[in-house]
Amino acid sequence: MTKQQLGRSGARSPAQGYPRGDDAGCHVLHVDMDAFYASVELLRHPELVGTPVIVAGGGTRGVVLSATYEARALGVHSAMPASRARRLCPSATFLAPHHDDYARISAGVMAIFGSVTPHVEPLSLDEAFLDVSGALRRLGSPSQIGEQIRTTVQDEQGITCSVGVASTKFVAKLASGRCKPDGLLVVPADQVIEFLHPLQIGALWGVGDKTEEALHRLGLRTVADLANTPVGTLERALGHAAGRHLWQLAWGRDERTVVPDVQEKSIGRDRTFETDVDDPAVVHRELLASSQSVASQLRARALAGRTIAIKVRFADFTTITRSRTLSHPTDVARDIYATAVALFDALGLDRARVRLVGVRVEGLVDGSTVAHQLTLDERPEAWRAAERAADQAADRFGRGVVRPASLVEIPDP
Numbered sequence: 001m002t003k004q005q006l007g008r009s010g011a012r013s014p015a016q017g018y019p020r021g022d023d024a025g026c027h028v029l030h031v032d033m034d035a036f037y038a039s040v041e042l043l044r045h046p047e048l049v050g051t052p053v054i055v056a057g058g059g060t061r062g063v064v065l066s067a068t069y070e071a072r073a074l075g076v077h078s079a080m081p082a083s084r085a086r087r088l089c090p091s092a093t094f095l096a097p098h099h100d101d102y103a104r105i106s107a108g109v110m111a112i113f114g115s116v117t118p119h120v121e122p123l124s125l126d127e128a129f130l131d132v133s134g135a136l137r138r139l140g141s142p143s144q145i146g147e148q149i150r151t152t153v154q155d156e157q158g159i160t161c162s163v164g165v166a167s168t169k170f171v172a173k174l175a176s177g178r179c180k181p182d183g184l185l186v187v188p189a190d191q192v193i194e195f196l197h198p199l200q201i202g203a204l205w206g207v208g209d210k211t212e213e214a215l216h217r218l219g220l221r222t223v224a225d226l227a228n229t230p231v232g233t234l235e236r237a238l239g240h241a242a243g244r245h246l247w248q249l250a251w252g253r254d255e256r257t258v259v260p261d262v263q264e265k266s267i268g269r270d271r272t273f274e275t276d277v278d279d280p281a282v283v284h285r286e287l288l289a290s291s292q293s294v295a296s297q298l299r300a301r302a303l304a305g306r307t308i309a310i311k312v313r314f315a316d317f318t319t320i321t322r323s324r325t326l327s328h329p330t331d332v333a334r335d336i337y338a339t340a341v342a343l344f345d346a347l348g349l350d351r352a353r354v355r356l357v358g359v360r361v362e363g364l365v366d367g368s369t370v371a372h373q374l375t376l377d378e379r380p381e382a383w384r385a386a387e388r389a390a391d392q393a394a395d396r397f398g399r400g401v402v403r404p405a406s407l408v409e410i411p412d413p
Contacts, residue, residue, distance in 0.1 A: 324342070
C-alpha cells in the first residue's frame with residue numbers, strides 16, 4: 001500500500017496524494033499537536049528551531065515532558081529521566097516547562113476545533129477527536145477540513161499538528177501518529193485492514209508493555225497475527241473483555257463514537273526539587289508557585305474546582321497525598337494556596353526531607369457559572385480580579401511579569 005493510496009499529505013502543503021472521494025465515510029478526525037510542550041517553548045526561543053530541545057521538569061532529577069523531533073531521533077522520549085536524556089543527547093538545550101503557556105495555547109486550539117464542529121472530545125491538552133460529519137456541507141470533505149485545521153492552528157497559535165482521518169476513532173488515532181510531524185493521513189474506509197495488519201502489535205490501542213509481552217509469548221508480533229488468532233485463545237490469555245476487544249480492533253471494528261464535552265477531571269502541577277529540602281518555608285514557596293500555575297490554567301480553560309489536593313514525595317520515594325473539599329468551587333490562587341499550605345502543615349513533618357511537592361485541583365466545573373463566595377477575606381472577587389489582570393499582563397508582556405513578592409527570586413517553573 002502506497003502513501004498515495006493512504007492519502008498522506010506533508011508539511012504545509014495543500015491536501016494531495018489521494019483521489020477525491022476516498023475519504024468518503026471518514027468523518028472522524030484525530031488531531032494531535034506535534035511535540036506540544038517543546039513547540040510552545042520554541043515560540044519563546046525561535047533561535048532553537050531545528051535543534052534538539054528537551055523540556056524537563058524538576059531539573060536533573062526530573063523527567064522529560066517533551067522533546068523536539070531532533071532530540072527524539074537520538075532516542076529521547078517523554079517520561080524518560082532527564083539524566084538519561086542528557087546522556088543520549090548532550091548537545092540538546094534543556095528548558096523548564098511553562099504550564100500556563102500550554103494551557104493558554106491549548107484553549108486556543110480547542111476553540112479552533114469548536115469552530116469546526118461541536119462534536120469535540122479532548123483527550124489531553126494537545127489532542128482531540130472531532131466528528132465532522134455535520135460540517136461537510138459547510139466546510140468540505142473530511143480531508144479538506146483536516147487541512148483547514150492544520151493551517152489555522154499554525155497561523156493562529158504558531159505550532160503544528162498532525163491529523164488522522166478515518167471512519168473510526170481507533171484508526172484515526174493511529175493515522176495521526178503515522179504522519180507526524182505536521183502531516184495529514186487519510187485511511188480510506190475500504191483500506192482499513194490493509195493499513196492495520198502490517199503494524200506491530202503494540203500499535204493497538206490498549207496494548208501496554210504487559211499485554212504486549214503476553215501476546216509475544218503466544219508468538220503474535222503483528223496486528224495480522226492477532227487478527228488471525230482464534231478469539232477464544234486471546235480471551236484465555238488476556239481475559240474475556242480484553243481479548244475480544246483487541247480482536248475486534250485488529251479487524252478495524254471500533255463502535256466508539258466521539259463524545260463531546262468530556263471535561264478534564266483535575267488540573268495540577270508537581271515539582272521535583274534539585275536537592276531534597278527540609279525547610280518548610282521552601283516548600284511553602286513551591287506550593288505558592290504551583291497554586292499560581294494551577295489557578296492560571298483553570299482560568300485559561302474557564303474551569304474551577306472544589307477539591308484541593310497536595311502530593312508530597314520524600315527522599316526515600318515514599319509518597320503521600322492529602323485533600324480537602326471546599327464549600328464552593330474556586331479558580332483563585334489565594335484560595336488554593338491557603339488550602340494547600342494547611343494540608344502540608346497538618347502533616348507535621350518536622351524537618352523531613354522532601355523530594356517532590358505538587359498541588360492539584362479536582363472536582364472541576366464550568367468556571368463561568370461559579371458564584372465566588374466570601375471565603376478568606378472580605379473581598380474575594382478583588383483577588384480574582386487581580387489574578388485575571390495578571391493573566392492579561394502575562395498574555396501581553398510574558399509570563400512572570402506579575403507574581404507574588406515571595407516568588408520574585410524563584411525562576412519561572
